Amino acid sequence: MNAQLNDAELAESAKATEAAPATTRRDAASIAALHDAEAADVHVSVDDVDLAAELTGADASTTASPDVAEYAMRLGDDALILSQRLGWWISRAPELEEDMALANIALDLLGHARSLLHYAGTATGRSEDDLAYWRDEHEFRCAWLFEQPNGDFAHTIARGLIAAIYMQELYTALSASTDASLAAIAAKSVKEVAYHRDHAVQWTLRLAGGTEESRARMLVALTDTWPYIDELFRDDELHERLGDVAPLPSSLRAGFDEVWSAVLAEAEIAERDYVNPKVGHSSGGGRFGNHSTHLGPILAEMQVLARRHPGATW
Amino acid sequence: MTLTAPDASALHPDGDDVAELQARFDAIIEADQRIEPRDWMPEAYRKTLIRQISQHAHSEIIGMQPEGNWISRAPSLKRKAILMAKVQDEAGHGLYLYSAAQTLGISRDEMTEQLITSRARYSSIFNYPTPTWADMGAIGWLVDGAAICNQVPLCRASYGPYGRAMVRICKEESFHQRQGFEILLELSQGTPEQHEMAQDAVNRWYWPSLMMFGPPDDESPNSAQSMAWKIKRFSNDELRQRFVGMLVPQAEVLGLTLPDPNLRWNEETGQWDMSEIDWTEFHEVLAGRGPANAQRIQHRRDAHEQGAWVREAAAAYAEKQAARERQAA
Numbered sequence: 037m038n039a040q041l042n043d044a045e046l047a048e049s050a051k052a053t054e055a056a057p058a059t060t061r062r063d064a065a066s067i068a069a070l071h072d073a074e075a076a077d078v079h080v081s082v083d084d085v086d087l088a089a090e091l092t093g094a095d096a097s098t099t100a101s102p103d104v105a106e107y108a109m110r111l112g113d114d115a116l117i118l119s120q121r122l123g124w125w126i127s128r129a130p131e132l133e134e135d136m137a138l139a140n141i142a143l144d145l146l147g148h149a150r151s152l153l154h155y156a157g158t159a160t161g162r163s164e165d166d167l168a169y170w171r172d173e174h175e176f177r178c179a180w181l182f183e184q185p186n187g188d189f190a191h192t193i194a195r196g197l198i199a200a201i202y203m204q205e206l207y208t209a210l211s212a213s214t215d216a217s218l219a220a221i222a223a224k225s226v227k228e229v230a231y232h233r234d235h236a237v238q239w240t241l242r243l244a245g246g247t248e249e250s251r252a253r254m255l256v257a258l259t260d261t262w263p264y265i266d267e268l269f270r271d272d273e274l275h276e277r278l279g280d281v282a283p284l285p286s287s288l289r290a291g292f293d294e295v296w297s298a299v300l301a302e303a304e305i306a307e308r309d310y311v312n313p314k315v316g317h318s319s320g321g322g323r324f325g326n327h328s329t330h331l332g333p334i335l336a337e338m339q340v341l342a343r344r345h346p347g348a349t350w
Numbered sequence: 351m352t353l354t355a356p357d358a359s360a361l362h363p364d365g366d367d368v369a370e371l372q373a374r375f376d377a378i379i380e381a382d383q384r385i386e387p388r389d390w391m392p393e394a395y396r397k398t399l400i401r402q403i404s405q406h407a408h409s410e411i412i413g414m415q416p417e418g419n420w421i422s423r424a425p426s427l428k429r430k431a432i433l434m435a436k437v438q439d440e441a442g443h444g445l446y447l448y449s450a451a452q453t454l455g456i457s458r459d460e461m462t463e464q465l466i467t468s469r470a471r472y473s474s475i476f477n478y479p480t481p482t483w484a485d486m487g488a489i490g491w492l493v494d495g496a497a498i499c500n501q502v503p504l505c506r507a508s509y510g511p512y513g514r515a516m517v518r519i520c521k522e523e524s525f526h527q528r529q530g531f532e533i534l535l536e537l538s539q540g541t542p543e544q545h546e547m548a549q550d551a552v553n554r555w556y557w558p559s560l561m562m563f564g565p566p567d568d569e570s571p572n573s574a575q576s577m578a579w580k581i582k583r584f585s586n587d588e589l590r591q592r593f594v595g596m597l598v599p600q601a602e603v604l605g606l607t608l609p610d611p612n613l614r615w616n617e618e619t620g621q622w623d624m625s626e627i628d629w630t631e632f633h634e635v636l637a638g639r640g641p642a643n644a645q646r647i648q649h650r651r652d653a654h655e656q657g658a659w660v661r662e663a664a665a666a667y668a669e670k671q672a673a674r675e676r677q678a679a
Contacts, residue, residue, distance in 0.1 A: 116427075123421040123430075126437050127414040127649070130657025132445055135414070139438035143431060150427050165426045189660045245670060246663025253659070341483055342425040348541050350425045350483075350533075 098158070098217055103277050105159030106177070108218065109167065110323055111206075112152030113178035116168060117331070118199055119145035120338055121186055130189055137235055141196070144228040151221045169342035173325075173332050180320035181264035183330040190250070190257035193239045197299065198261060200233035202268050205291040209283035218281065237299050244303035254303075258310035265292075267320030274323075379580055384510040387453035395579055398572070399509050400454050402581065404461045407447035408472035410440045411465070412646050416480040417489060425483060432529050433486060439522045446518060450511040466651040474635040475558050477643045484537055484544075484551035490530015491600070492552070492559035498523050499593045500563065503583035512581075531600065538605045545605075552601075553609045561632045563590040594622045 100108060122142035129135040153164040181199060186192045207229055210222035243254040269289045275282060300306075320328070342350075371390040378385055385391055414437050421437065424430035448458050464470035475493055480486070501523065504516040537548035564570055564586040576582035584592075594613070601608050612625040635643075 120422060123434060126421060126434065126441070127418040128653045128656075130653070130660035132411070132441055132448075134657075134660075135441040136438055136445070139434055139441065143434050143438070146427065146431050146434065150431070153427075168427055169425075189657065242664050242667040243660070246665075246667040247659070249659050250663030250666075337422050341423050345425070345541060345543065348425075348544055350429050350536055350540075 100155050100159045100215075100217070102159050103274060104215055104218070104281060105156040106274055107278060107282055108152045108156035110177040110179075112149045112156055112167070113176050113322075114182045114199075114203075115145040115152065116149035117176075117178045117334060118182040118195075119143075119149060120334055121182070121184075122192070122196075124186055125192065138192075141232050141235065144225075144232065148221065148225045148228075151224075155217050155221070165342070169339045173327055173335055175325060176327065176331060176335070177323055177325065178327075178331070179264070179267045179322040180318050180328045181261070181268060183322070183328045183334065184261065184264060185330060187257065187260070188253060189239075190243055190253040191260060193236055193243060194254070194257035194261040195264075196232065197236035197240055198265055198268075198296075200229055200236050201292050201295045201299075202288070203229040204233050204295075205288040206283070208291075209288060213282060214280045215282075233295075240299055241303050244305055255305065255310050258305070259312055259315075262310055263315055263318045264320060266317035267322065268292075270323075272323065379508055382506075382508075382580070384513065385508050386510045394575075395581075396454050398576060398579070398581065399512065400451055400456050402576075403447055403451040403454070403512055404456065404464070405471050405473075407444045407451060407461065408465045408470055409476065410444035410447060412472045412476045412650065414440045414444075415646055415649055416476055416478070416642075417486060419480050420483060420486055423483070424486075429486075429533070436490075436526050436529065439526070443515075443519045443522070446515040447512075450509075450515045453511045462654060466647060466654055468647055471636075473562065474632070475562055476646060477635050478554070478558055479642050482547050482551060484534065484547040485555070487530050487533030487537060487548060488551035488555040490526050490528075491534055492530075492555045492597075493562070494523050494526040494530060495596065496559045496562040496593055498527055499589050499596070503589075504581075506580075506583060508580040531604070534604050534606065548604075549606055552606050556609050557627065557631075558635075560590055560593070560627060561629075563587070563593065565629065565632075591622055594624065598622075 119142045122138050122145070125138040126135055126142070129138055149168075150164050153167045157163055157167050181195060184191070184195055187195075204226060207222040207226035211219055211226060213219040213222065240254065243250040245251070269285045269292070271284050271286050275284050318328075322328075342348075372392065375385070375389070375391060375395075378389070385395075417433060417440075418437050421430065421434055424433050448461060451461060452458060461470065465472070480489070498520060501516055501520050505513055505520055507513045507516065534548050534552070537544040539545075564573075567573065567585045567587045570586050573582060573585060577585070597608060598613070598615075610625050612623060614623050616623045
């Protein structure tokens with residue numbers, strides 16, 4: 037009883053109201069001071085300091101070669117578009133805890149996307165925002181899986197499960213890249229993707245083993261999403277040229293299959309439960325700029341404001 | 351130390367006991383110490399807290415919508431990340447606060463039900479629409495700024511779980527306010543169109559943010575008791591004055607104008623003189639006739655109803671797992 041409010045905490049929270057700038061000068065120094073004040077303020081959950089740190093993997097003064105840039109753009113676009121999709125759920129999730137979890141995953145992915153696009157941009161003198169907001173649909177390099185609609189919660193989980201298993205295999209292998217920037221980004225991302233995978237696995241088990249309705253929905257979702265797996269593991273000439281910089285996508289397949297089978301086995305789902313033999317694998321040509329019909333509207337929404345104000349900063 | 355166990359006899363003790371318990375309760379309040387969930391408390395104190403904490407939680411949850419509206423269109427990836435983190439924080443605040451309210455004997459389901467059937471209130475500020483990106487700045491600077499002024503004193507609220515939840519929330523709110531200020535600063539110093547966007551948003555949010563402190567002191571029905579119980583520490587008008595005092599120099603830095611031609615410091619009274627607040631609008635919005643009231647509740651109800659099968663699945667799965675474990679044991 038009667039626990040006293042920790043004085044230090046109280047002082048800190050009281051300080052919070054005063055932390056906003058009281059200076060009346062509009063010069064650069066005062067704005068810089070504002071940023072410094074923020075930097076010194078360590079109790080904030082996500083601030084500029086954290087966000088800058090997310091870019092450190094790619095922050096070295098290294099410039100990506102055209103091939104490495106193309107590769108980084110593929111990975112960056114995957115993460116960006118999936119993050120954009122997941123952002124929709126915030127305030128619409130089945131329970132508050134899921135609003136938070138899905139937002140968390142979306143934020144992690146956005147962080148990966150920013151690092152990767154920043155690095156990709158160094159090859160052509162473009163910023164992460166130049167790449168995100170000023171490329172047209174055919175210039176995006178994401179695979180079709182990431183463009184798929186949220187659907188119901190089961191579809192979001194099925195897509196997330198495939199994405200997270202794939203990304204975990206990918207980033208684990210990429211951590212050993214001979215390209216230091218890619219290796220650093222991958223090493224940071226793999227830890228976060230492990231959480232995403234756990235989240236998707238848990239929900240797959242719950243939905244498959246929950247009620248009759250949830251199991252039926254989970255199976256529909258797997259049937260709808262399964263065709264987009266293959267595209268993720270297709271090798272092309274870029275990978276041949278990259279050599280030790282990046283793993284061959286096909287080399288990741290065995291690891292993916294192992295986890296995928298284990299999860300579905302635990303969920304008591306057999307291949308015949310979700311694979312429709314009449315529906316083949318998607319022709320997915322995302323890596324070459326040929327996209328599903330979904331990408332156009334996603335980009336239209338994402339880019340609308342930035343494009344309304346060319347040259348503006350935000 | 352706990353005065354009584356939270357069983358039925360403790361909640362409905364005899365007359366003599368009540369007098370003694372009331373005296374101890376009063377002494378705790380008087381000594382500026384904390385009431386904890388297992389302590390005896392007057393029923394009216396409990397009800398007031400449930401009302402206030404659950405309204406606060408609902409406000410956080412409904413407050414996710416006006417900003418969530420811009421996550422998909424945020425004009426840079428950095429801004430998108432900050433906005434997403436901010437809306438996520440709001441969900442977190444809602445969770446802390448629902449948990450604090452639950453310690454007073456109300457369930458989260460009950461509170462959710464009250465919200466989606468429009469039987470519970472939430473801050474009417476969230477019934478205003480967010481038509482432009484600059485609204486993200488104005489909400490952060492003005493709405494979160496007003497919230498901080500209201501909430502920092504609540505860190506010392508006499509009810510322990512509420513005060514502690516507020517400490518965590520205030521830390522994050524200060525970041526929210528700064529990011530709002532930063533958005534406005536960037537816009538104000540940007541292109542003429544961006545500057546205009548910022549000024550327009552400040553024009554629209556200034557008065558509603560002042561109304562967040564509630565009616566003037568002489569018309570505030572619940573304030574006196576809440577102050578006596580040390581749930582509330584400063585009056586509505588005191589906090590409003592403090593807030594305006596904070597805004598004036600910041601508006602100057604922003605290069606934006608606060609939309610009140612009569613706003614000036616009065617040396618004599620030591621107060622800010624300002625135009626009369628249009629309380630008719632406040633009461634309209636409070637009565638649910640705000641522009642977005644129905645839409646906000648509908649959004650919440652949709653999320654809740656469409657998520658029902660997911661929550662049922664999770665519950666059914668947990669039950670099956672527990673049964674399996676019992677069998678194995």
